[in-house]
Amino acid sequence: MPRGDKSSYTDKQKRQAEHIEEGYEKRGVTKKTAEARAWATVNKEDHGGKKSGSGRGTKKAAATRKRKAS
16 A cells, blocks of 8 residues: 555544545645645544554453553
8 A cells, every 4th residue: 555545444534534634725824835734634533544453442342451551
């Protein structure tokens, strides 16, 4: 997968990035910079593209780890 490939993102993440990008463009940021900032924001919020795996990010798993550590 080449750098900058957005195929690993969900449709929701793509819509969010587009919306964020439009907001930056309205504020006078160049198209290229707005796109970069938008994807950086989506990555920061969602930690990258689609995630798969058993129990990844579930509240139950986090609660279990906390109990075992105590």
